[in-house]
Amino acid sequence: MNWNETYERLNQMLRLRTRPIALKLLAEEKMPEGAERAEGPRNLCQITALARYYGKAVYFTQEDMCCIIGSVALGFEPATPAMESGEIAEVIYKDQEAARRFVDAAYKIPPGKFKAAVVAPLGQDKVTFDPDQLIIYANTAQVDRLIQGWKWAKGERLKLDLGGEYGVCSDAIAQCHVKNSTVVVIPCWGDRLHAMALDDELILAIPGDQIDTVMHGLQKSEIPWFSNYPVMYTGINHTPIWDYEEHYLTERMLKMKKEKSNCNVY
16 A cells, blocks of 8 residues: 555545554564654653654654553553552542553553554655554544544444543554454543643544555545535524435425425535
């Protein structure tokens, strides 16, 4: 797949604010061509932000990680005693047992499976590897279009599984890997505080072997004025008649259309 072309196609259909991120999980510590390391320990969400905001291809191992959650979620190391007991998250839960249940249920790649990873933005020839995942930060309308692309071929429903914490590391990357399925999650507070995740953003992660399917469905499901982006707003105070989609209309609306009543048409 030509990742520069994929970026252009995505940008044409979705006008994304920041670049989609290609992710590769590595069994051995070997930096891909064109990548660099962060200038010091960083949270995983900061590393993905370097890719999507600043166009950097970043290689990282356990030694480059700042937040233990991201390191454990990617399988770089086993869960710590503070994670296993729930102590790490107790401050935002009723008690330590509630925190323990949450941390225990958080998605984690088995420790030792991977030793390193690399992220790179689509475009500008930065992706020099076959991605395991494509990670996209987008607003709700853009994510809606991506879900339409995902379901176009099979008509399935996308089920959300999220915790409101450990967003891009556990809920997105680890869950996408464990399930081998497209996921939609909410950025966590760490992502907001340290990595510039915005109030209107969601995160969508697509397995590498499903990217082409989603892209094809995204293009095929794009209908001018109805399911394209940006949204073509028609206003609240009017009666819509979809003049070539009569099966959408109620009996009353079909009658009004037949009588050519004074309804705004879009």
